[in-house]
Amino acid sequence: MGCPIIEFVDVHKSFRNQKVLDGLNLRIPRSKTTVIIGRSGGGKSVTLKHMIGLMRPDLGQILVDGEDIAALDGEDLDRIRRRFGMLFQEGALFDSLTVADNVGFPLVEHTALGREEIRRRVSELLRTVGLPGVEEKMPAELSGGMRKRVGLARALILEPEIVLFDEPTSGLDPIMADAIDRLIRDTQAESGRTYVVISHDIRATFEIAHHIAMLYEGRIIAEGSPDEIRRNPNPILAQFLRGTADGPIQVQ
Amino acid sequence: MTALLELFGRLVVGWIEEVGRTSLFLADTVRSAARSLPRLRLVFQQMEFVGVRSVSVVVLTGTFTGMVLALQSYYGFRKFGAESLVGTTVALSMARELGPVLTSLMVTARAGSAIAAELGTMRVTEQIDALTVMAVDPIRYLVVPRILAGLLMVPVLCVISDFVGVAGGYFVGVKLLGINSGVYVANTIKYVELMDVFNGLVKAACFGLILTAIGCYKGFYASGGAHGVGRATTEAVVLASVLILISDYFLTAIMY
Ligand SMILES: Nc1ncnc2c1ncn2[C@@H]1O[C@H](COP(=O)(O)OP(=O)(O)OP(=O)(O)O)[C@@H](O)[C@H]1O
Numbered sequence: 331m332g333c334p335i336i337e338f339v340d341v342h343k344s345f346r347n348q349k350v351l352d353g354l355n356l357r358i359p360r361s362k363t364t365v366i367i368g369r370s371g372g373g374k375s376v377t378l379k380h381m382i383g384l385m386r387p388d389l390g391q392i393l394v395d396g397e398d399i400a401a402l403d404g405e406d407l408d409r410i411r412r413r414f415g416m417l418f419q420e421g422a423l424f425d426s427l428t429v430a431d432n433v434g435f436p437l438v439e440h441t442a443l444g445r446e447e448i449r450r451r452v453s454e455l456l457r458t459v460g461l462p463g464v465e466e467k468m469p470a471e472l473s474g475g476m477r478k479r480v481g482l483a484r485a486l487i488l489e490p491e492i493v494l495f496d497e498p499t500s501g502l503d504p505i506m507a508d509a510i511d512r513l514i515r516d517t518q519a520e521s522g523r524t525y526v527v528i529s530h531d532i533r534a535t536f537e538i539a540h541h542i543a544m545l546y547e548g549r550i551i552a553e554g555s556p557d558e559i560r561r562n563p564n565p566i567l568a569q570f571l572r573g574t575a576d577g578p579i580q581v582q
Numbered sequence: 583m584t585a586l587l588e589l590f591g592r593l594v595v596g597w598i599e600e601v602g603r604t605s606l607f608l609a610d611t612v613r614s615a616a617r618s619l620p621r622l623r624l625v626f627q628q629m630e631f632v633g634v635r636s637v638s639v640v641v642l643t644g645t646f647t648g649m650v651l652a653l654q655s656y657y658g659f660r661k662f663g664a665e666s667l668v669g670t671t672v673a674l675s676m677a678r679e680l681g682p683v684l685t686s687l688m689v690t691a692r693a694g695s696a697i698a699a700e701l702g703t704m705r706v707t708e709q710i711d712a713l714t715v716m717a718v719d720p721i722r723y724l725v726v727p728r729i730l731a732g733l734l735m736v737p738v739l740c741v742i743s744d745f746v747g748v749a750g751g752y753f754v755g756v757k758l759l760g761i762n763s764g765v766y767v768a769n770t771i772k773y774v775e776l777m778d779v780f781n782g783l784v785k786a787a788c789f790g791l792i793l794t795a796i797g798c799y800k801g802f803y804a805s806g807g808a809h810g811v812g813r814a815t816t817e818a819v820v821l822a823s824v825l826i827l828i829s830d831y832f833l834t835a836i837m838y
């Protein structure tokens with residue numbers, strides 16, 4: 331795959347006595363969209379949080395362009411983080427700020443742009459995610475799906491080199507979900523940036539992904555291009571793609 | 583009995599642990615502030631919240647405290663004909679002790695709890711993580727402004743409390759109980775030194791630091807959803823109040 335932009339090397343992570351990542355090895359290809367699939371509670375969000383230094387591994391390395399961010403701190407880690415944007419699973423909007431201030435927040439903090447220019451960019455991006463005219467609303471006044479799209483706009487506003495999306499379309503109606511999937515595909519194709527997406531939507535996964543990785547019991551059990559994944563005989567993967575309750579994956 | 587002692591012991595050890603952790607947190611905060619100061623807008627916002635919006639409750643408690651002090655000391659002093667010292671007693675008690683302590687307890691209840699609840703909510707809804715991810719130091723953005731506000735505004739509130747307390751005492755002593763106004767004022771001025779007021783303000787600043795630092799610390803490390811935020815809030819109020827009263831003793835012992 332060439333030189334991966336992010337690489338997990340034998341990463342272990344436990345919470346108290348619950349093992350979540352168990353020797354995870356994962357390579358995120360540069361300038362592609364990688365979709366991570368896996369069961370609910372399987373550690374996808376935890377994996378994403380490791381990529382940006384929100385969580386630290388108990389053991390192992392997380393390399394971003396060859397630099398181990400698990401060993402970094404303070405200003406060094408912030409330097410890496412400025413290359414990232416992230417959409418949280420629950421949005422994580424600042425509930426004391428308006429939608430416009432939320433989306434414009436990274437611009438205010440990290441650029442010298444003037445008020446007018448920030449307003450303009452914020453409105454434009456809000457229109458792109460299908461939310462024109464909500465600038466002055468507070469996050470509490472939005473629906474779950476709207477909050478998600480505001481979070482999406484906030485993650486994209488700085489046009490970061492790497493964007494992490496934690497379930498960008500869960501909770502959206504099918505039409506809006508498709509619009510967001512398209513937005514992800516188009517902006518990626520246009521910009522050639524690295525996107526990492528967590529998704530439960532198998533159909534959408536095959537539409538947007540260049541690379542798919544399945545996380546199961548703390549490890550990657552299958553990865554490859556959409557075609558390779560379709561042809562992969564792994565019974566766990568096959569059951570997951572079929573989406574049935576019968577098979578090697580036990581529903582407890 | 584031993585069970586009771588054990589419980590008490592565990593409580594004390596728990597508190598000492600908390601104080602240690604809060605101190606470490608405070609050290610982090612100082613480091614953050616030293617690296618780069620927070621935006622003034624954020625500091626002003628917090629000064630408004632911690633300070634300006636506490637004025638009414640501080641005025642109310644300060645006035646009545648001054649009034650009851652005058653009443654109590656009057657009944658006491660009358661027994662040996664020292665009514666003329668009521669003004670002195672009220673002013674000294676307010677400036678040295680009740681002004682700073684009452685003010686900070688009221689601000690703890692009003693703002694310390696709100697700080698813990700707000701930061702706690704931001705923690706459990708991943709808003710603090712969102713700041714971190716955007717390479718905005720959450721300590722600098724959230725904690726430093728609040729602690730600065732406490733440090734600056736609680737002494738200001740304390741001055742207000744001292745003032746209305748003395749005024750309340752004057753009202754009760756002179757207008758209601760009939761102490762001679764000239765004597766009342768003269769004795770107040772004669773025995774109360776600027777140092778008394780100043781030391782009271784130093785106390786107030788320390789308490790302001792304590793109550794905001796603990797509110798921030800408890801909120802910042804809250805976990806476990808709405809329940810966790812509730813617990814953080816209660817713990818912040820209890821711990822800050824206890825610590826204010828304990829440190830009050832030691833500050834007094836050092837300063838006077
Ligand atoms: N901060 C935390 N403290 C303790 N346990 C945690 C924490 N974060 C995650 N976990 C545990 O780690 C496991 C994986 O969680 P994670 O959020 O990564 O799941 P997920 O794959 O994103 O699931 P979903 O698809 O439902 O979002 C869960 O069992 C969860 O209980």
Ligand SMILES: [Mg+2]
Nearest residue numbers: 374375419496
């Ligand atoms: Mg998740």
